[in-house]
Ligand SMILES: O=P(O)(O)OC[C@H]1O[C@H](O[C@H]2O[C@H](CO)[C@@H](O)[C@H](O)[C@H]2O)[C@H](O)[C@@H](O)[C@@H]1O
């Protein structure tokens with residue numbers, strides 16, 4: 474009998490790792506399996522970068538116990554990492570979404586601390602690190618994404634010191650007073666410090682992280698740079714080659730790189746006649762109200778959906794607007810539905826929607842048009858075009874791509890963006906109407922101001938917002954990050970207002986520079 478050796482895995486020079494793949498394995502009710510685009514801002518953001526670099530994407534296919542070989546999807550090489558039903562329960566729904574997610578979002582919901590969830594998180598991070606190591610060629614650039622994989626940089630550095638390792642955190646990094654609750658706070662910091670560059674959405678997040686490093690590890694930090702001693706095995710250093718005299722440390726950069734969207738593609742869609750026609754139809758289906766307010770969110774307690782419903786309901790109660798004049802369209806896309814906090818939230822939101830519609834609706838018209846679904850992108854663009862006011866009331870949000878997508882679609886320089894100051898996007902989108910969503914009166918005031926804003930002011934504000942989003946699109950985001958990661962970037966070549974704080978010119982990865990198409 475001839476035994477064939479398994480084929481050597483294909484290796485890549487650029488590897489992205491994220492919890493979710495850019496495609497989801499979906500089983501239809503008739504039992505047929507197919508691949509669908511998976512939801513969420515991360516996927517939207519990284520797709521164009523992957524295509525430009527012909528790299529590989531390592532991640533989970535969205536279903537339990539799927540053992541799949543690597544395959545190609547839309548020109549992207551996909552390397553699936555299997556998760557068992559127990560991994561999903563403990564690593565994904567548990568530690569990622571019921572411990573880290575609430576902890577990193579201002580403890581809006583109570584984080585649950587369970588030691589078996591942590592053990593599962595360590596195991597799954599190990600599986601991801603092994604999968605990345607297996608497909609990365611010598612000296613490859615690896616870009617690890619998000620809070621689900623914070624231990625991967627250190628694990629990779631231990632096993633593959635030849636790699637250049639970047640990490641980007643898509644969600645906020647909490648202030649030390651909150652972060653320090655985490656029983657595994659030191660291990661997470663050590664995990665992240667395995668990277669050469671650690672990116673955050675906001676300057677405040679990067680500052681929170683470097684403060685945690687000082688408090689927990691005592692390593693010196695200066696601006697965006699952290700000196701990690703080469704003899705400290707807790708951060709997986711094991712110097713690659715001899716320790717240089719006079720520099721017994723690696724320099725890790727921790728700074729902000731605000732993520733963005735593929736603005737051109739949203740603008741292109743917004744100009745398509747069929748999408749413009751669909752926007753008109755949406756208005757008609759809603760009974761042609763004078764004004765449409767739009768909210769689009771995953772059904773997540775961080776998004777402040779209850780706060781916006783409260784403000785909207787009170788405006789109707791006060792008689793400041795009538796249900797016939799203004800309709801609130803709320804898209805609440807299903808998310809993490811097996812996590813208890815998310816189930817409770819759904820009940821709470823749907824009760825509020827029912828009350829408002831019951832109190833202020835008529836037979837022919839509901840003031841809140843509520844949709845518990847996830848729409849494809851063309852429908853999203855039509856909704857953005859149909860909306861006079863976009864309402865983003867996040868209580869805490871890493872970035873909020875929806876705000877940027879709304880701006881990118883408004884080729885008519887019209888529409889008003891109301892934006893929470895607790896969303897990362899508010900650092901850039903200063904000409905939005907910025908609100909504190911906890912201040913219900915302030916929120917009501919902003920809604921009325923948006924509804925009555927003169928055309929000239931809407932135009933001036935929208936033009937300024939659009940300039941920002943088009944100048945700082947997702948390509949600028951990934952170029953800025955990869956330029957710093959690969960040592961190809963000089964401070965002056967990066968957008969001054971993205972990277973305006975101090976950048977240490979000596980701060981280069983330990984491995985030799987490697988070229989990547991950014
Ligand atoms: O994968 P899920 O658990 O279904 O969640 C979807 C994604 O949500 C999070 O998005 C974050 O990243 C966005 C892009 O940077 C940012 O705009 C937003 O503020 C963040 O919340 C999460 O970080 C992703 O990992 C999830 O895939």
Ligand SMILES: O=c1ccn([C@@H]2O[C@H](COP(=O)(O)OP(=O)(O)O)[C@@H](O)[C@H]2O)c(=O)[nH]1
Nearest residue numbers: 513514517771806846847848853873874875
């Ligand atoms: O029905 C929906 C709702 C949302 N989205 C997309 O999901 C992403 C949400 O990203 P955001 O950063 O606003 O929040 P996240 O869900 O990642 O926390 C955006 O690209 C939206 O266009 C979508 O395609 N269909």
